Amino acid sequence: MRARTTRDRLGRPPALLMVPAALATLLLLVPLVAMVAATNWQALPGHLTSQVALEALRLSLVTSTVAIVLCLLLGLPLAWLLARVDFRGRGALRALVTVPLVLPPVVAGVALRSAFGRTGVIGAPLLEWTGFAFPFTAYGVVLAHVFVSMPFVVIAIEGALRSADPRFDEAAATLGATRWTTFRRVTVPLALPGVIAGTVLGWARSLGEFGATITFNGNYPGRTQTMPTLIYVARQSDADAALSLSLVMLVVSIGVLVALRDHWLGTP
Amino acid sequence: MKSRPRKQWLPAVMLSLLLPLAACGSDDSGTASDDSSAGGGDTGGSLTVLAAASLTDVFAQLATPFEEEHGADVSVSFGSSTDLAEQAVDGAPGDILATADETSMQIAEDASVTGDVETFATNVLTIVVPRGNPAGIESLDDLDGATWVRCADEVPCGKVALAVLEDNDITAEPASLEEDVRATLDKVISGEADAGLVYSTDAVAAGDDVEAIEIPGAEDELTSYYVTSLEQAENADLAADWVTWVTSEEGQKILADAGFGSP
Numbered sequence: 001m002r003a004r005t006t007r008d009r010l011g012r013p014p015a016l017l018m019v020p021a022a023l024a025t026l027l028l029l030v031p032l033v034a035m036v037a038a039t040n041w042q043a044l045p046g047h048l049t050s051q052v053a054l055e056a057l058r059l060s061l062v063t064s065t066v067a068i069v070l071c072l073l074l075g076l077p078l079a080w081l082l083a084r085v086d087f088r089g090r091g092a093l094r095a096l097v098t099v100p101l102v103l104p105p106v107v108a109g110v111a112l113r114s115a116f117g118r119t120g121v122i123g124a125p126l127l128e129w130t131g132f133a134f135p136f137t138a139y140g141v142v143l144a145h146v147f148v149s150m151p152f153v154v155i156a157i158e159g160a161l162r163s164a165d166p167r168f169d170e171a172a173a174t175l176g177a178t179r180w181t182t183f184r185r186v187t188v189p190l191a192l193p194g195v196i197a198g199t200v201l202g203w204a205r206s207l208g209e210f211g212a213t214i215t216f217n218g219n220y221p222g223r224t225q226t227m228p229t230l231i232y233v234a235r236q237s238d239a240d241a242a243l244s245l246s247l248v249m250l251v252v253s254i255g256v257l258v259a260l261r262d263h264w265l266g267t268p
Numbered sequence: 269m270k271s272r273p274r275k276q277w278l279p280a281v282m283l284s285l286l287l288p289l290a291a292c293g294s295d296d297s298g299t300a301s302d303d304s305s306a307g308g309g310d311t312g313g314s315l316t317v318l319a320a321a322s323l324t325d326v327f328a329q330l331a332t333p334f335e336e337e338h339g340a341d342v343s344v345s346f347g348s349s350t351d352l353a354e355q356a357v358d359g360a361p362g363d364i365l366a367t368a369d370e371t372s373m374q375i376a377e378d379a380s381v382t383g384d385v386e387t388f389a390t391n392v393l394t395i396v397v398p399r400g401n402p403a404g405i406e407s408l409d410d411l412d413g414a415t416w417v418r419c420a421d422e423v424p425c426g427k428v429a430l431a432v433l434e435d436n437d438i439t440a441e442p443a444s445l446e447e448d449v450r451a452t453l454d455k456v457i458s459g460e461a462d463a464g465l466v467y468s469t470d471a472v473a474a475g476d477d478v479e480a481i482e483i484p485g486a487e488d489e490l491t492s493y494y495v496t497s498l499e500q501a502e503n504a505d506l507a508a509d510w511v512t513w514v515t516s517e518e519g520q521k522i523l524a525d526a527g528f529g530s531p
Binding site: 113117118119133135136214217218219220221224225232233234235236237239 | 348350351354415417420421422423442443444445446447451455458459460
């Protein structure tokens with residue numbers, strides 16, 4: 001085994017590193033195990049099959065999937081731009097993309113409201129011309145999800161594009177491929193594992209989105225109430241139900257990560 | 269330097285840090301209020317008040333004269349009544365619990381963390397609309413077709429809203445069920461909602477940002493506020509004084525000015 005030989009050559013891993021590493025593992029693991037332990041298993045089936053829960057789960061899955069498709073359609077070109085095209089202000093653009101990543105989600109909600117709310121910079125004329133407003137609709141939920149997930153997708157894909165050798169692109173170009181063909185047939189296929197990783201990460205982020213959604217869209221069953229919002233509200237009246245629903249989120253998150261890792265990413 | 273000294277103590281220290289964590293993992297029985305002795309200088313005294321969201325402004329006003337009289341520091345933690353009651357049961361540091369309904373107070377009473385419980389104010393539900401009333405809301409009947417919000421069924425202001433809507437046979441669907449009364453008010457102030465159902469005191473607190481429209485018959489569904497000192501109070505006398513203060517004539521006057529009714 002490779003691990004064995006590394007160990008023999010470099011000596012025992014020092015306690016100074018192993019102990020904090022173990023501590024970090026426990027810190028991440030204990031709350032999740034405690035949550036599973038606190039779950040009321042008898043009441044679980046009832047909680048999960050309630051109409052509110054099913055509606056929230058459905059809305060969460062639909063909105064985050066639509067959001068991630070939009071993130072990919074818009075984010076992949078942006079990632080390519082950042083990774084492959086030299087232009088003035090590239091650093092500034094990259095910094096801009098990172099902002100929603102570090103922004104508290106509730107701030108993202110306030111920002112979205114200022115732009116797309118019914119009295120927002122874009123929202124007000126939109127409402128006037130079309131009668132449509134994002135807040136309190138599933139479209140608003142998707143919009144909030146796209147806003148918070150896009151940076152994950154762009155940053156992950158840009159990293160993957162950068163680590164793919166640009167000389168393949170150059171080779172394709174010397175063979176007469178246009179830049180679009182190169183992008184489609186060479187660049188993206190080479191960076192595919194990174195693209196998938198970014199997509200999964202963004203999807204998971206979108207599935208867990210709460211702060212921006214509740215600030216921008218409020219909370220209504222079947223329309224804007226996603227699983228995290230439902231869990232937050234359920235906690236007020238029925239702690240057991242909140243735990244059961246949290247367990248679903250945990251299972252869905254882990255399930256998707258495991259499934260995608262085994263099938264597509266193939267990392268150890 | 270001679271051979272590197274092995275730091276045998278380090279893993280032991282780290283382990284000792286871990287043990288309480290492991291204990292937390294298995295124990296969720298929530299025996300409240302036995303560790304409040306940890307951080308308390310009681311010179312001059314400090315009072316921590318856990319209060320319902322709708323008390324945000326009035327408790328800040330009540331705190332100032334109280335601080336002057338007792339030379340004490342009052343800090344108030346606001347949230348939904350249910351949340352706060354659960355925190356109190358979990359042993360959250362706090363001397364006073366003030367809730368916007370009886371159910372939440374009952375949670376704390378059932379866990380025996382309360383002293384004597386007193387009613388100290390009432391509140392009535394009202395319609396609020398953004399300044400200028402863009403949707404032209406005049407009464408509950410106009411909610412149909414408008415984008416309006418109320419509190420979620422789970423929180424006190426939502427329960428009252430449900431009761432009032434039922435009394436008036438209103439079936440209009442809200443655009444959103446907010447997590448507490450301040451979130452509901454916020455959706456109206458920002459103009460995202462054409463109308464919202466909040467307590468009349470929230471309408472007073474929002475000042476010129478909103479216009480309030482009385483709901484005839486809403487006083488049939490009065491909200492009562494309950495206050496008690498908590499068992500984990502570090503300074504029981506000071507906590508008792510706060511309960512006396514909010515029920516006193518002067519305290520009641522401040523509450524009345526903020527739009528609260530007397531119990």
